[in-house]
Amino acid sequence: MMPGGPEQALRNQILSQQMGSSNTINPEQIEQLVENYTNLESDAPIYVQYYQYMSSVFLEFDLGESLYSEDTVTSLLAERLPWSMLISVYAMVIGYSVSIVLGAVMAFKEKSRFDSVSSVVVIGLNSTPYYVAGILFIFFFSIRNNVFPTGGRYGLGIEPGFNPAFMQSIALHAALPILSMSVLGLGTALTMRGNSVRVLGEDYLRVAELRGLRNSRIATQYVGRNAILPMYTQFMIGIAGVLSSSVIVEEIFSYPGVGLLVYDAIQVRNYPVLMGSLIVFTLVTIVAILIADLTYGFIDPRISSGGNNE
Template sequence: MTLTFVLYRMMPGGPTEALRNVILQQQMGTGNTIDPARVERLVAQYTNLQSDAPMYKQYIQYMSSVFLEQDLGESLYEDASVTSLLAERIPWSMLISVYAMVIGYTVSIVLGAVMAFKEKSRFDSISSIVVIGLNSTPYYVAGILLIFFFSIRNEIFPTGGRVGLGVEEGFNILFMQSIAYHAALPVLSMSILGLGTALTMRGNAVRVLGEDYLRVAKLRGLRNSRIATQYVGRNAILPMYTQFMIGIAGVLSSSVIVEQIFSYPGVGLLVYDAIQVRNYPVLMGSLIVFTLVTIVAILIADLTYGFIDPRISSGGTDE
C-alpha cells in the first residue's frame, strides 16, 4: 500500500491536471471558445482533494482512515464513497471472473487428462500446439477478435454493457437472460487465461501414470474410466489447487482491460476510468480489495490443502 501510494502520486500530472484536460477536451469537442477562467472554476468546483498538502500528510491521513476508521475515502468525481462504488461493481466483476475460471479450469483439467492418456499420439501433439497458441494469446486480443466476429460482423452478441436497454431489473427470466447474453463474450475471453492449466494437468497426469498403484489397479481389472477419474485425475489435480486459488485474484485483476474492451461496468472498468482521471482514492481502494482477495485465497489454500491431500497432514512419512 505504501509503495503504490507513492507510485500513484509519481505519475505525471494529478487529479487537478487530469480534470483540467478532460474539461478542455470537452470544450474543444463542442467547438466553443475556451475560457481559461471558466475551466479553473470548474476544476475548483469538482475537485475535493487537498492536492496542495504535502505527500507525507496525505499518506498519514489515508493510512489512519483505512486502518483506524476502515474508511477507503471518497471518490473525487462521484458523490459517493469508494466502498459503495466497489460494493456496487464487484459482484458484476465476480460474475464474469468466476464463470471464466470455472470454464477455463474445467476444460483444462479434462483436456489435460485426455492428453496424458493419449501421450505421444496425434491428438496429444495437436492439442498441445493449440493450447500453447491460445495460452500465448493475450486475453484482450481474444476479446477484440470476439467482438469483431460475433458482435460486429455477425451481430450475435452485444458489443458492450451488462444488461440490455429496457430490461426491468429484478429476479425474472428476461433480466437473467440479458445478463448471461451480455457476459458471454467477456467470460469466453477471460477463459483463455485458464487454458494453460491443461499443460500442467497433462504433466501431472503423466507423472501419476507411472506410479505403482496404477499398475496394481490395472492388474485388478478395474475399468479405465474408474482408473482415470479416481486414481489419475484425483491425484494429478492436487498440485493445481493452490494455483487455482491464486488464480482467483489474477482473473479479477485482469478484468481491468477486459471490461474496458467490452464496456462492461464492473470494478475493472471503474479502475480504468480512475486511472484516466487520477482518482487516487478509487485506485487505492481497488488495490486493497485485490490484495485482500489474493491473501485470503492463498490463506484458504494453505489451511485446506491438508484436507484435500492427506499426505501433507501426515508430514510426508511413509506410514
C-alpha cells in the first residue's frame, strides 16, 4: 500500500546511475532489466498474495526469496543473525551489568555526591541516542586515534577460522558497536537504584544487621537479589530492543548483520527480506516475554506461592 515498490526502486536506481553518462537506456530496456532482476511474477490480488505468503510462512516455514537474487530469506538471515547476536548479546550483558552494579552503589550512597553526579551522568547518557554515541565513538576512537576500525566484521586478509588473529579482529571490529548499543541499558541504573532504596527500608534488613551478617552478604543476598527481581521482565524484553536497535548501529559501522540487511532491504523495497527479518524480530520479542512469564516464579518463589504463603 505504500508508494513506490521494488520495481520503482530499481527504476530509480538505474536512472540515477545513467545520469551524466553518455550511455543512456531507453524505457523499454529499463522495463526489461526490472523484469529480469526482480522475480515478481504474481499478478494475483493483494489478499490472495497475502494468504499465499502467510501459508508459506506458517505451514511450510518458507520466508520466500530475495527480489534481487536467488538467495532465500532464510539463508540470508541464518548467515547474518549470529553476527547480530554477537554484538547484541554482549551489549545487553555489559549495559545491564554496569547498570545493576552502579544502581546498587548509588542506593548505598544515597544523597551523597557520588549519587548526585552518577544520577546526572546516567540521565545524560540515557537521553543520548545510541546512534549518536556510535558516531562519536567512530570520530574519537577510529578517526582521531585509530584505535578501532571504522566498520566490517573482521580485517581484510585475515583467514577466517578458530585462530587468535581472526578472534582478535572480530573483537576489535565489534567493540565500538557493542559500546554504542550498551548505552541503551544504562537507564536501568536508575531503576536499580529506586528498587534498592525501597528494599533498604525493609525490616528483614534490620534483622540481618542485628544478626551480625557481613555487609557484603547483606548487599548481595538481601538487597541486590530482591531489588533485581522487578527488572527481570524488563531485561528479557530488552533483548528485542537491543536486537532491533542494531538496524541503525550496523548501518553506521557497516557491520554486515541482520540490521544492515534490513536497512538495505528498506532502501530497495526488498519486501520478502524485510518481512522475514521483522518476523524474526517479532518472534524473538514474543519468546523472550514468554520465557520471562514462565520462569519468573523460579526467580521469585513468592510469585508461584501466591496467597498461600503470607
